[in-house]
Amino acid sequence: MKKLFAITLPLAAIGLVVAPILILRSPNEVTMGFIQKIFYFHVPCAITDFIAIYVCGIASVIYLIKRSPRADAVALSAAELAVLFGACTLVTGSLWGRKAWGVWWQWEVRLTSYALCEMVFIAYLLVRRYGGPGARGLAAGLALFGCADVPLIYWSVNKWSYLHPPPTVVMTLDPAMRAAFWVSFATIILLFITLLGARMRLERQRMQVDELFMSAAEAGLED
Amino acid sequence: MNPQDQAFTKVVGAQPASGEGISSPLLVSCAYAFIWLVVLFYVLTLWRRGRSTEREIDDLRRKLAAK
Numbered sequence: 001m002k003k004l005f006a007i008t009l010p011l012a013a014i015g016l017v018v019a020p021i022l023i024l025r026s027p028n029e030v031t032m033g034f035i036q037k038i039f040y041f042h043v044p045c046a047i048t049d050f051i052a053i054y055v056c057g058i059a060s061v062i063y064l065i066k067r068s069p070r071a072d073a074v075a076l077s078a079a080e081l082a083v084l085f086g087a088c089t090l091v092t093g094s095l096w097g098r099k100a101w102g103v104w105w106q107w108e109v110r111l112t113s114y115a116l117c118e119m120v121f122i123a124y125l126l127v128r129r130y131g132g133p134g135a136r137g138l139a140a141g142l143a144l145f146g147c148a149d150v151p152l153i154y155w156s157v158n159k160w161s162y163l164h165p166p167p168t169v170v171m172t173l174d175p176a177m178r179a180a181f182w183v184s185f186a187t188i189i190l191l192f193i194t195l196l197g198a199r200m201r202l203e204r205q206r207m208q209v210d211e212l213f214m215s216a217a218e219a220g221l222e223d
Numbered sequence: 224m225n226p227q228d229q230a231f232t233k234v235v236g237a238q239p240a241s242g243e244g245i246s247s248p249l250l251v252s253c254a255y256a257f258i259w260l261v262v263l264f265y266v267l268t269l270w271r272r273g274r275s276t277e278r279e280i281d282d283l284r285r286k287l288a289a290k
Contacts, residue, residue, distance in 0.1 A: 033247060034247035034251065035250060035251065037251050038251055041254065041255060045258065080265075084261060084265055087261060088258045088261055091254070092254040092257065095254045095257075096250070098245060098250065099245060099247055099250055191262065195262075195265065195266070195269075198269050198273075199269060202269060202272055202273050202276060205277065209276060209279050212284065215283075215287060216283055216286060216287060219290050221286050221287065221290060
């Protein structure tokens with residue numbers, strides 16, 4: 001874990017300094033102007049959110065099949081990050097929408113399905129916190145619902161959306177805008193890896209506490 | 224359609240905020256700041272939870288060693 005932090009932390013720190021410089025130096029978009037610069041961190045947050053959701057979903061499937069505490073720890077850590085990056089995506093999108101569309105929020109398919117996905121993962125964390133015995137299995141099932149929402153969010157723009165830009169904007173980005181986007185994307189991914197590692201370390205410590213409690217109970221020290 | 228439905232209506236009270244009136248650099252800065260504040264808050268909660276778990280581990284180890 002220390003080796004991972006030694007690589008990801010300095011790189012993320014460099015990205016934190018370099019990305020805003022590149023974003024400010026990138027040209028303004030012709031129709032939206034300066035506000036389009038939110039794109040450089042809104043889209044990386046959304047992609048990172050999808051990665052966190054799938055990490056949580058895959059780990060949840062492994063937990064449901066094998067009942068592995070390690071897989072459960074990965075799922076819980078990724079779910080927290082899915083809520084974090086989901087909130088960042090929704091808030092940055094709302095700020096962008098206020099200027100570009102004139103409204104903070106619009107009940108169109110992409111935005112609504114995204115908000116629904118965020119609520120599924122908030123529900124996941126609430127179930128884990130207050131669900132009592134059996135909460136791990138129930139939360140794992142919820143994570144699968146969250147995963148099922150991701151393709152709907154992605155394709156909704158092509159099928160039903162009338163406001164949100166399509167996902168093709170990333171691949172058709174002007175060469176002068178690419179460096180700012182990819183550096184921001186790399187920074188946020190590195191941050192995700194670092195935070196996931198740190199959160200999993202905490203979960204390992206909690207497992208250690210449980211084991212020590214068991215030993216203490218066996219020794220007659222704890223109730 | 225009732226002609227009154229198409230008539231201009233004067234604003235009563237405060238003028239509603241318009242997207243045009245909010246400066247783009249302010250919104251971009253707010254969006255960027257929000258991300259880093261949320262991440263910073265999360266790192267802080269991780270650190271606090273980690274410290275409390277470490278204390279719990281030390282406490283239990285001490286108790287077990289004393290036994």
